[in-house]
Amino acid sequence: MTPRNTPETEQKVRRGSLRLRLLFTIAAALTPILLFAGFRTYLNAQDALAERRNNLIEIADRAIDEIEQVLSTVDVLQEIYLPNISEGDCAPVYETLAPRIPQLSNVTLFDETGKFSCAAVGEPEGSTSQPSAFAEVKAGKTTVLTDAFFGSLSQAWLFSVFRRLETNDGEFLGAVAFSLKTEQLVRTVRLTNLPEDVELAISDSGGQVFGSARVVAVQQEWIDEATGDEDGVLFVTDTDRFGSLDIVVRSIVDGRMYAVISRPSPGVISEFTLEPLESVGIPLLSFTLALIAAWLAVDGLVLKWLARLRRLALIYGEGHYNFRIGNEFENAPDEIADFAHSFDRMANRISERDATLRSAIATRDAAVKEIHHRVKNNLQIVASFLNLQRRQVTDPGARSVISAARHRIDALSIVHQTLYQHERLETVHMQPFLEALLSHLAGALGMDEQGVTIESEIEEIDRPADDAIPIALFILEAVTNATKYAFPDDGGTITVRLYREAEEIILDILDDGAGAGDSGSESGGSTGLGSKLMSAFAKQLRGRMNISSEKGSGYHVELRVPVEHAMKHTTDF
Numbered sequence: 001m002t003p004r005n006t007p008e009t010e011q012k013v014r015r016g017s018l019r020l021r022l023l024f025t026i027a028a029a030l031t032p033i034l035l036f037a038g039f040r041t042y043l044n045a046q047d048a049l050a051e052r053r054n055n056l057i058e059i060a061d062r063a064i065d066e067i068e069q070v071l072s073t074v075d076v077l078q079e080i081y082l083p084n085i086s087e088g089d090c091a092p093v094y095e096t097l098a099p100r101i102p103q104l105s106n107v108t109l110f111d112e113t114g115k116f117s118c119a120a121v122g123e124p125e126g127s128t129s130q131p132s133a134f135a136e137v138k139a140g141k142t143t144v145l146t147d148a149f150f151g152s153l154s155q156a157w158l159f160s161v162f163r164r165l166e167t168n169d170g171e172f173l174g175a176v177a178f179s180l181k182t183e184q185l186v187r188t189v190r191l192t193n194l195p196e197d198v199e200l201a202i203s204d205s206g207g208q209v210f211g212s213a214r215v216v217a218v219q220q221e222w223i224d225e226a227t228g229d230e231d232g233v234l235f236v237t238d239t240d241r242f243g244s245l246d247i248v249v250r251s252i253v254d255g256r257m258y259a260v261i262s263r264p265s266p267g268v269i270s271e272f273t274l275e276p277l278e279s280v281g282i283p284l285l286s287f288t289l290a291l292i293a294a295w296l297a298v299d300g301l302v303l304k305w306l307a308r309l310r311r312l313a314l315i316y317g318e319g320h321y322n323f324r325i326g327n328e329f330e331n332a333p334d335e336i337a338d339f340a341h342s343f344d345r346m347a348n349r350i351s352e353r354d355a356t357l358r359s360a361i362a363t364r365d366a367a368v369k370e371i372h373h374r375v376k377n378n379l380q381i382v383a384s385f386l387n388l389q390r391r392q393v394t395d396p397g398a399r400s401v402i403s404a405a406r407h408r409i410d411a412l413s414i415v416h417q418t419l420y421q422h423e424r425l426e427t428v429h430m431q432p433f434l435e436a437l438l439s440h441l442a443g444a445l446g447m448d449e450q451g452v453t454i455e456s457e458i459e460e461i462d463r464p465a466d467d468a469i470p471i472a473l474f475i476l477e478a479v480t481n482a483t484k485y486a487f488p489d490d491g492g493t494i495t496v497r498l499y500r501e502a503e504e505i506i507l508d509i510l511d512d513g514a515g516a517g518d519s520g521s522e523s524g525g526s527t528g529l530g531s532k533l534m535s536a537f538a539k540q541l542r543g544r545m546n547i548s549s550e551k552g553s554g555y556h557v558e559l560r561v562p563v564e565h566a567m568k569h570t571t572d573f
Contacts, residue, residue, distance in 0.1 A: 026294050030287050052266070053234035056248040059198055060261045064252050066188050067202075067259070070103055071161065071252075074178050075143060077101070078163045085109050085118070085176045086165055094120030103184035105154050109165075110134065111174040122153040128177070130160055137164045137175045145256040148182060148204040157182040157210055159257060186211030201260040203249070214242050214262050222249045226258055236265055305329065305336040309343065316347045319354075323347070372416045379413035404529070407480065414440040415472045428468035430498055431458045437472055438479070438496060445483050451491020452483050458498045461505060467541060467561070471507065474537040477530045478509040478557045486513030486555060500563070507559040515549045534559075 077100075081093045085107065094107040107120040114134050116124035128134045133146040146160040158179045165173045186202055201212030207223055209215050225233045226249040235247045244265035249258055308328060315323050329340040386406040393399050414437060435456055442454050463471065475496060482494050497508040531547075534557070538545040543561035 023291055023294055023298075026290055027287075030290060033283055033287070036283075052246055053248060056198070056234065056246060056261045056263060057250065059195070059200070060248055060250040060259050064250060064259050067185060067252050067257070070101070070180070070185065070188060071145070073101060074104075074161050074180070075163075078143075078161065078176055078178060082163065082165065082176060086173070088118045090118040090120040090124075101178075101180075103180045103188065105151060105156065105158055105179040105181045106177075108177045108179070109174060110177065112138070112172055117174065128175075130162070130177075133160065133162050134175055137162045138172055140164075145253045147206060147256060148202075148208055148210065151179060154179075154181070159185070159204075182210040195263075198261060198263045201262075202252075203258045203260045205256055205258075209260055212260060212262065214239065214245060215247065215260055218247075218249060218258070218260055222247075223258065225249070226251050302333075302336075305332045305340075308332075309336070309340060312340065312343055316343070316350070322351060376413045376416040379409050379416065383409045383413065408476075408533075410444055412473065412476075414444060415469060415476070427462050428465050430461045430463055430468065430471075433468060434458050434472070434475065434496070434498065437475070441476060441479060445480065447483060450483065450487070451489075452487060453491070453493045454479065455493060455495045456497070457495070459500060461498060461500060463505075470537040470540045471559075471561075474507070474534050474541075474559060475509065477534050477537075481530045482509070482511040482513065482555060486511040488514065492554075503563050505561045505563060507561070509555075509557040511554040513554045515551045515553050515555060 077097055081097070084093050086109065088109065090107045090109055094104070097107070098104055106122070108124070108128075109117040109119075110128050111117050114127045114131060116126060116128075118124050129149055130146040133144045136144045142164050144162045146162065148157050148159055150156070151158045158181060160177045160179045163176045163178075165175055167173060182202055186200070199212055199214055201209050201215060203209045203218045203223070205223060207218040207220055209217055219235075222233065222235055229251065233249055235249065236244060237247060238244050242264065246263050246265050248261045250261065251257075252259055312323075312325065325340055325344050329337045332340065383406045386402050386409065390399050390402040390406065393402060417440065435458065438454055438456055442448070442452075445452075447454060479494055479496070486492065486494075492512050495508070495510045497506075497510075499506055534545060538559055541559070541561045543559050546558040546560075547555065548558075549555045
């Protein structure tokens with residue numbers, strides 16, 4: 001029989017479960033939204049960073065205005081009192097300006113070589129401690145702000161503002177310097193109502209910071225970035241003592257003085273982090289909830305009912321077409337409920353057609369069995385006629401021929417009797433069929449009276465009825481021949497084996513009789529009709545017959561039939 005591919009035998013090709021494929025589809029559909037939310041979060045984070053920077057810069061602007069106002073005042077007063085200072089009145093000018101400029105530390109005058117000419121505080125001796133600033137003034141600049149330096153007389157850190165002193169013709173005569181205390185400059189800035197968490201300090205071009213408890217020094221890269229940048233630059237840095245800090249470095253005087261504004265960076269919960277978190281968190285939460293909802297919906301609305309449909313299909317697949325779904329799909333979605341009811345109607349129609357087909361098959365089987373039964377009865381009538389004819393014949397040879405013909409007709413009758421007693425008609429299960437046949441044959445040949453025993457080793461093999469009959473007749477001829485001619489008076493054993501080997505079905509019939517040379521064998525004393533019939537049956541089966549024998553070892557008849565010959569007669573019905 002041609003094997004069919006079934007769900008149990010064929011390899012399943014997995015395409016992924018409905019749940020996973022639906023989740024992937026939803027995820028693919030929502031991913032652009034999530035990506036947009038992520039991009040929006042990035043923009044929001046940049047906006048939050050810019051807002052933090054702008055807040056500090058706004059504070060820095062107020063502080064810078066104070067310092068620039070001090071520097072502007074110094075510039076104006078230098079210009080006003082330049083004639084007095086050039087005449088050596090450093091101390092009187094200082095006494096006049098000190099109340100008005102609390103940051104002022106000293107007023108000094110330098111000649112064209114950079115040596116002290118006069119000083120309001122201390123003895124004027126030596127040269128300026130800021131030669132680079134003096135050189136810039138000498139080169140033509142009107143005013144120059146120096147880097148911070150430590151004043152030996154004041155014992156404080158100072159900035160100096162140099163102003164060029166020249167003749168009416170522009171000839172360089174020297175420079176006037178106003179020294180400003182950094183501590184007082186920072187204090188001036190702190191009087192501008194700074195927020196409690198904001199600290200403002202001053203730094204020179206070397207990164208040295210004055211007036212800060214948080215920031216010890218400013219990195220040179222920050223100074224370089226802030227130089228020439230009117231808006232200022234925000235930096236975020238981590239400190240051991242104060243944690244993460246937002247620092248804005250803002251240029252007051254390019255290359256000389258910078259405002260350093262610091263504030264603790266916002267924590268996890270702040271207006272700067274909640275807004276970006278909201279931008280990505282809500283879409284991410286929606287994304288997750290959509291996947292969970294899809295998972296639950298697929299389970300509750302689809303997979304649960306598909307499992308029931310599968311169970312229903314398995315029940316119908318077992319042939320239980322009378323099973324009805326009842327109210328099992330009452331709460332299912334309309335589409336699945338309609339599908340289940342279609343299943344139910346399909347099973348009902350299949351059940352009706354199945355009953356019709358079974359009835360037709362039963363009628364046909366009954367007719368075929370009746371035919372086999374009548375053929376068997378007719379063959380028995382023919383055998384009776386031959387038996388009557390034999391009794392009227394006196395010639396021994398004729399009587400022997402009639403007996404042989406009657407015996408073969410009896411054997412053919414046994415085959416038909418076995419077939420109509422068998423349940424399957426198109427395909428014959430060889431094991432019960434041949435065992436029943438050999439049992440009938442043993443009785444018909446009177447093997448018990450002759451002391452002959454028949455043994456069988458038959459595998460479970462199915463053959464079409466068109467093949468089963470010639471195989472049965474082949475066995476009948478071989479067993480009959482062995483029963484009649486193989487054994488002496490004390491009997492013996494006949495063995496019949498049927499088995500499959502590779503792509504062939506093999507039938508072996510062996511006896512333990514006298515073997516070749518025995519005068520009682522068919523080869524020696526019979527007409528050879530049995531051998532001719534077996535050859536004809538072998539050709540009908542497209543098989544090969546081999547007969548071998550050794551004296552004292554009995555006969556061995558082998559028939560090899562290709563499996564394909566059997567398969568071509570099978571049907572799938």
